Amino acid sequence: MIHLVKGPHAWTAGELLQVVRQRRATSRSKMAALTGLSPSTIAARVESLLSAGYLLEDGEQSGRGRKPRTLSVNADLGVVAAVDIGSRHTRIGFTDLAGTLLGVVEYSAPDRGDAATYLEWLTQRIQSGAAALDHPSHRALRGIGVSIASPVDRTTGKLIHPMHLPGWNSIDPAQTLSSAFGVPVVVDNDATVMALGEHRMHYPRVANMLYIKLGSAIGCGIVIGGELYGGRSGGAGEIGHIPVDAPNYRRRCQCGRDTCLEACFGGAAISEHLAIRGQGSEGDADFAALAAARNPVALEVLRDAGTHIGDAIGTLCNVFNPELVVIGGKLSQVEQLTHALRASLYARALPLNARDLEVVVSKNAADASILGAAWQVIDLVLSTELVNQDLADYAETFDSTSSSTRRIDWSTAPASTASSPSAEIRISGG
Numbered sequence: 001m002i003h004l005v006k007g008p009h010a011w012t013a014g015e016l017l018q019v020v021r022q023r024r025a026t027s028r029s030k031m032a033a034l035t036g037l038s039p040s041t042i043a044a045r046v047e048s049l050l051s052a053g054y055l056l057e058d059g060e061q062s063g064r065g066r067k068p069r070t071l072s073v074n075a076d077l078g079v080v081a082a083v084d085i086g087s088r089h090t091r092i093g094f095t096d097l098a099g100t101l102l103g104v105v106e107y108s109a110p111d112r113g114d115a116a117t118y119l120e121w122l123t124q125r126i127q128s129g130a131a132a133l134d135h136p137s138h139r140a141l142r143g144i145g146v147s148i149a150s151p152v153d154r155t156t157g158k159l160i161h162p163m164h165l166p167g168w169n170s171i172d173p174a175q176t177l178s179s180a181f182g183v184p185v186v187v188d189n190d191a192t193v194m195a196l197g198e199h200r201m202h203y204p205r206v207a208n209m210l211y212i213k214l215g216s217a218i219g220c221g222i223v224i225g226g227e228l229y230g231g232r233s234g235g236a237g238e239i240g241h242i243p244v245d246a247p248n249y250r251r252r253c254q255c256g257r258d259t260c261l262e263a264c265f266g267g268a269a270i271s272e273h274l275a276i277r278g279q280g281s282e283g284d285a286d287f288a289a290l291a292a293a294r295n296p297v298a299l300e301v302l303r304d305a306g307t308h309i310g311d312a313i314g315t316l317c318n319v320f321n322p323e324l325v326v327i328g329g330k331l332s333q334v335e336q337l338t339h340a341l342r343a344s345l346y347a348r349a350l351p352l353n354a355r356d357l358e359v360v361v362s363k364n365a366a367d368a369s370i371l372g373a374a375w376q377v378i379d380l381v382l383s384t385e386l387v388n389q390d391l392a393d394y395a396e397t398f399d400s401t402s403s404s405t406r407r408i409d410w411s412t413a414p415a416s417t418a419s420s421p422s423a424e425i426r427i428s429g430g
């Protein structure tokens, strides 16, 4: 969410777009009442947003007097590509600017050994996916969002020592993709991205939320005051290395310790614990099926995992005092684990922090990464700054040439975003 400054100021067209996005005013008259701007100024600003395609206006003028027409964001202004680079798969999806998923394709992971080769493969898949989209010609690719299981330095866009992608340290995927497509690219850590997807799609009014990703790896996305919190450089939420006191489950973490939450109780660890105890082959154990069959060994391991994970999250709740904790990732679907998790979480949280705290399982566990990656880009492309920049360029282009394609100067994009100055934003015939 973009916070608007209240008071007597100019209210740019970009800010009026945020007013519509937040549904604070969806007609010209309500906008005038909210902002104090004159009807003629409102009309000029709205007209520029309409002609550039950011807004749509519904409704007809009725015979007598005017029936207020309703303004809405034009979800079809373009499409966004969203990529989820998981530990075992790559998923590529496309959404409109309302975050509606238009299609998603999953690929089993190609060799990740060489980042350059992988990114070339990814570029081709995004190109072919965009080309295959059944979309009207005016829908242009507006940006690419990437969710990746790695810490991402927001100040440089580079991956920092990804444990599951050895050899990718200091790789800057955003730069590569932005050069290939000429659109803004936002790359962020998967748990952070999933938190945004869950928040924007299901809990937009929740101010403080923790999203706990329980997959092969364990991570946490933090929402404070309705905004993602990444810390100074994007490293916030790396909870996988919280020490746990679980002598029977010690496993060596890639960070060198043997008491890390993720190394002891991440999905990969649980598979190994079960395999060592003679249940299922390593890496393929179906936790939910074993638990449903009341397999006593599996039940004990899953309960112990849930207890230790919940204990750690309870401590996080004492630090952040959120009103909502969302449990996502593959392990969130194993009821025996989440049951134990809830019990120990509430036991660890202090009364003031446990009071009114809601703990829920992710509503879009399967698509949280894709949707969150898309929202990172949508929030950027529809931000006040980029919209105002686009409108200025649009007016200039409109005055000077009859070309049907427009160019956007992305150099105003935030530091975490790779930018291509004066990038061509259309990749399809327009």
Ligand SMILES: [Zn+2]
Pocket: 240, 241, 253, 254, 255, 256, 257, 260, 263
């Ligand atoms: Zn560790």
